[in-house]
Amino acid sequence: MTAPRVGFALGPVLCVVAGLACSGCVQTTVQGVRQAETQIDHGESIVILSRKHKTQGETEDDFVTCVSDSVNTGSRALPILSESEFVDAMFPWFEPRTAPLNMDDLATVIGRPIISRRIDEIGVRYLVWIEGTTERSDESGSLNCTFFSGGIPACFGFLSWESGSNYEASVWDVERGMSVGTLSSEAAGTSFVPAVIVPIPVIARVREKACANMSDQIKTFINPDLPSVSPAAS
Amino acid sequence: MVENRRQAAAVVLRTASRALALVVALGTVFLGGCKGGASITVDTTVPRPLVDPIPAAMGVYIDETLKTYVHEEELPEYGDYRIDIGASQTPVFARVFDAMFEDVVYVQRAEDPADSRSDQTVAPDADDEEGEDEPDTPIRFIGNDGSSLAVDGIIAPSIEVVQFAIPDQTGGDFYEVWIRYKLTLFDAGGNALGEWPLRGYGKANERNFGQLGKQTPALHEATTWALRDAAAVLAVQFRDQAEVQDWLATIGAGENDEGAPQ
Numbered sequence: 001m002t003a004p005r006v007g008f009a010l011g012p013v014l015c016v017v018a019g020l021a022c023s024g025c026v027q028t029t030v031q032g033v034r035q036a037e038t039q040i041d042h043g044e045s046i047v048i049l050s051r052k053h054k055t056q057g058e059t060e061d062d063f064v065t066c067v068s069d070s071v072n073t074g075s076r077a078l079p080i081l082s083e084s085e086f087v088d089a090m091f092p093w094f095e096p097r098t099a100p101l102n103m104d105d106l107a108t109v110i111g112r113p114i115i116s117r118r119i120d121e122i123g124v125r126y127l128v129w130i131e132g133t134t135e136r137s138d139e140s141g142s143l144n145c146t147f148f149s150g151g152i153p154a155c156f157g158f159l160s161w162e163s164g165s166n167y168e169a170s171v172w173d174v175e176r177g178m179s180v181g182t183l184s185s186e187a188a189g190t191s192f193v194p195a196v197i198v199p200i201p202v203i204a205r206v207r208e209k210a211c212a213n214m215s216d217q218i219k220t221f222i223n224p225d226l227p228s229v230s231p232a233a234s
Numbered sequence: 235m236v237e238n239r240r241q242a243a244a245v246v247l248r249t250a251s252r253a254l255a256l257v258v259a260l261g262t263v264f265l266g267g268c269k270g271g272a273s274i275t276v277d278t279t280v281p282r283p284l285v286d287p288i289p290a291a292m293g294v295y296i297d298e299t300l301k302t303y304v305h306e307e308e309l310p311e312y313g314d315y316r317i318d319i320g321a322s323q324t325p326v327f328a329r330v331f332d333a334m335f336e337d338v339v340y341v342q343r344a345e346d347p348a349d350s351r352s353d354q355t356v357a358p359d360a361d362d363e364e365g366e367d368e369p370d371t372p373i374r375f376i377g378n379d380g381s382s383l384a385v386d387g388i389i390a391p392s393i394e395v396v397q398f399a400i401p402d403q404t405g406g407d408f409y410e411v412w413i414r415y416k417l418t419l420f421d422a423g424g425n426a427l428g429e430w431p432l433r434g435y436g437k438a439n440e441r442n443f444g445q446l447g448k449q450t451p452a453l454h455e456a457t458t459w460a461l462r463d464a465a466a467v468l469a470v471q472f473r474d475q476a477e478v479q480d481w482l483a484t485i486g487a488g489e490n491d492e493g494a495p496q
Contacts, residue, residue: 052437056406061442091281092466096459097435114284 024204026189030213036180038173038222044125045079046071046222047086051131052096059130063167063211067130070215078222081124089122090115107177125175128218132167134207143195155199160192165210171221183221185214270400271313272449276457279325283333283469290487291337293375293388293420296324305396312402317411317453319396322461327391330465334472339385344374372424386485388420391432398453401440408437409452411460417468419477421484428477434464 040046048068050059064083072080087094093109100106110116143157165187173180189204302320309315331338375388395414401407415432436459438452472478482488 055408055437058407058437058439060439088281090284092283092285092469095463095466097463098466098470114286118284 024189024191024202026187026204026206026209028209028213029186030184030217032181032183032217032221034181034221036173036176036178038126038171038180038224040078040125040222043123045081045123046126046128046218047081047083047124048128048130048218049083049086049094049099051099051129053099053101057131057133059132059167060134060207063134063207064130066208066211067128067215067218070211071218076219076223078219081122086122086124089118103172103177103179106172106174110174110177119174125173126180126222127172127174129170129172130167130214131169132165134163134165134210136161136163138162141192143193143199145195154197155195156197158192158194160190162188162190163204163206164188165206167210167214169214169218171218181221183214183217185210185217187213270402270449271309271315272453273314273316273318274450274454274457275318275321276454276461277321277325278458278461279322279329280462280465282329283465285333285469287336288334288473288482288487289336290386290482290485291339291384292331292335293339293341293383293385294327294331295341295343295375295388295390296327297343297390297392300392303393303396305398307398309400309403312400315398315453317396317398317457319393319413319457319461323391326461326465330469331389334469337385339383340378341375341383341385341388342378344376370425373420373426374424375420383422385422386487387422387427387481388424390418390420392416392418394431398456400449400453407439407441409440409449409456410435410437411453411456413460413464415464419481421481427481428475430475430477432464432468434460434462434467436460436463 048064048071050061050064052058068080068082071078092098093115094100100109110119139159139161141158141160143155143159145153145155148154165185167185169183169185170179171181171183172178187206187210189206189209191202191204193199193201300320300323303318303323304320305315305317307315328338328340375383377383392415393413394416395412397412399408399410401409404410411434413434415434416429417432418429419427421427436456438455438459440448440452443452473482
C-alpha cells in the first residue's frame with residue numbers, strides 16, 4: 001500500500017534534489033600582483049601549464065583544462081595553445097624534470113636559437129604556470145542506506161565536509177623573458193548531504209568557482225584594455 | 235486472507251533476494267577493486283627532440299631483450315602487475331637518436347662462431363655473470379642488412395631495473411614508475427668507451443582518474459611519462475657525460491653545450 005505513495009513522491013523530491021545539488025555556498029578570494037604591462041598581439045597565444053616536478057600537491061589536470069577552456073571562450077576570450085601541444089612542440093625542454101623553474105632558467109632555454117625559432121613558429125607569448133590543489137577536509141557524519149519492503153531503497157543520516165581550493169598562477173612573458181605578475185584564486189565551501197529516505201546532496205563547487213575566477217583574472221590581466229567583468233562569486 | 239499472506243510473504247522473499255543479490259554484486263565489484271593488479275602494454279613514442287644534431291654518424295644497437303622487455307611483479311595484498319614496455323623501446327630511442335645525430339644507422343651484433351650465445355638476445359653488457367663479454371674485447375657490429383659499418387660510434391641502451399609504486403603502498407596521490415637504463419658507448423671498432431645510467435621517472439595523479447578501474451590507465455600514464463622522461467633526459471644531458479665529451483673530441487665533433495637548467 002505504501003509503495004505507490006513513495007514512488008509518487010519521488011518525482012518531485014528528485015527535482016528538488018537536482019536543484020539543490022549545485023547550490024552549495026562558496027566563498028572566494030582573488031588577488032593579483034602586476035610587475036609589468038601586458039598585451040597580446042594578433043597571432044600570439046598563451047599556454048596554461050601545471051607544475052609537475054613535485055611529488056605531492058600536483059595541480060589536477062581538469063583544473064588546468066578548465067582554466068584553458070574558460071580563457072579561450074566567452075567574452076574577452078584569448079587565444080590558447082593547449083598544454084600538451086606546447087610541451088610536445090618544445091620537447092624536451094618543458095618536461096617535468098627539465099622545465100625552467102625561474103626566469104634565469106627560462107632565459108637559458110629560450111636563448112637557444114633552435115628553441116626561440118620554435119617559439120616564434122607556434123606564436124606563444126605568455127606562459128601561465130599554475131600551482132595548487134583542491135583539498136577536502138573535516139568530514140563528519142554518516143549515511144546509512146537500506147531497502148524497504150518492496151525493494152525501495154532509503155537512506156538516513158547526515159554527511160558534511162569542507163572543501164578548499166587554493167591556486168596561484170605565475171605569468172611569464174616569453175618575448176621579454178620576464179615575469180609579469182602573479183594571480184591567485186581561493187575558494188572554500190561546505191558541502192553536506194542530509195538524507196531522510198532520499199539523500200539530498202548540497203555540494204559546494206569550490207574548484208569550479210576557483211577556475212572561473214582564475215580564468216577571468218587571466219583574461220583581465222593579459223588584456224587589461226578590454227572591459228573587465230567582476231569575478232564570479234556566490 | 236491466507237492467500238494474501240502467501241503473496242505478501244512471496245513479495246518480501248523476492249525483495250530480500252534482490253537486495254542480497256545487489257549487495258553481493260556490489261561487494262564483488264568493490265572487493266575485486268581492492269585486490270587490483272593490472273596488466274598494461276605501453277606502445278608509445280615521444281615527440282622529436284628539439285636539439286641541435288651532433289655532426290656524427292651513430293650506430294644504434296637495440297637488442298631483443300630490450301625490444302621485448304616486460305616487468306612482472308606481485309605486490310602482496312595488491313595483486314599481480316605486468317608492465318610491457320618492450321614495444322616502446324625502438325620508437326622512443328629511434329625518435330631521440332634520429333634528432334640527436336646527423337646520421338643514424340641501426341646495427342646488430344655479428345655472429346661470433348667462437349661464442350654460441352653471441353646473438354641479438356644478449357645485451358652487450360648484460361648483468362648476468364656467466365659468459366659476460368670481456369671488458370676489453372671489442373664487439374663486432376654490422377648493419378642490419380649485414381653490411382659493414384661506417385660510423386663514428388655505437389650506442390646501446392639496455393634496461394637494468396623497472397620499479398613502480400601505487401598510492402595504496404605510499405599513501406600519496408601518485409602511481410609512480412621508475413625505469414633505469416644503462417647506456418653503453420662504443421667506438422667505431424666496437425670497443426666500449428664507457429657506460430652510464432639513464433633514469434626515467436613518471437607519475438600519474440590518481441585524482442585525475444575515476445574511482446573504479448583507475449589502476450590500469452593510471453599505471454599506463456605513469457609508465458608513458460617515465461619513458462618520456464628518460465627520452466628527455468637523454469636528449470638534454472647526453473653531451474654532459476664525460477665519456478661522450480671525450481668521444482666527441484676524438485671524432486672532432488667538438489663541444490656544444492646542451493645542458494638543461496639545473
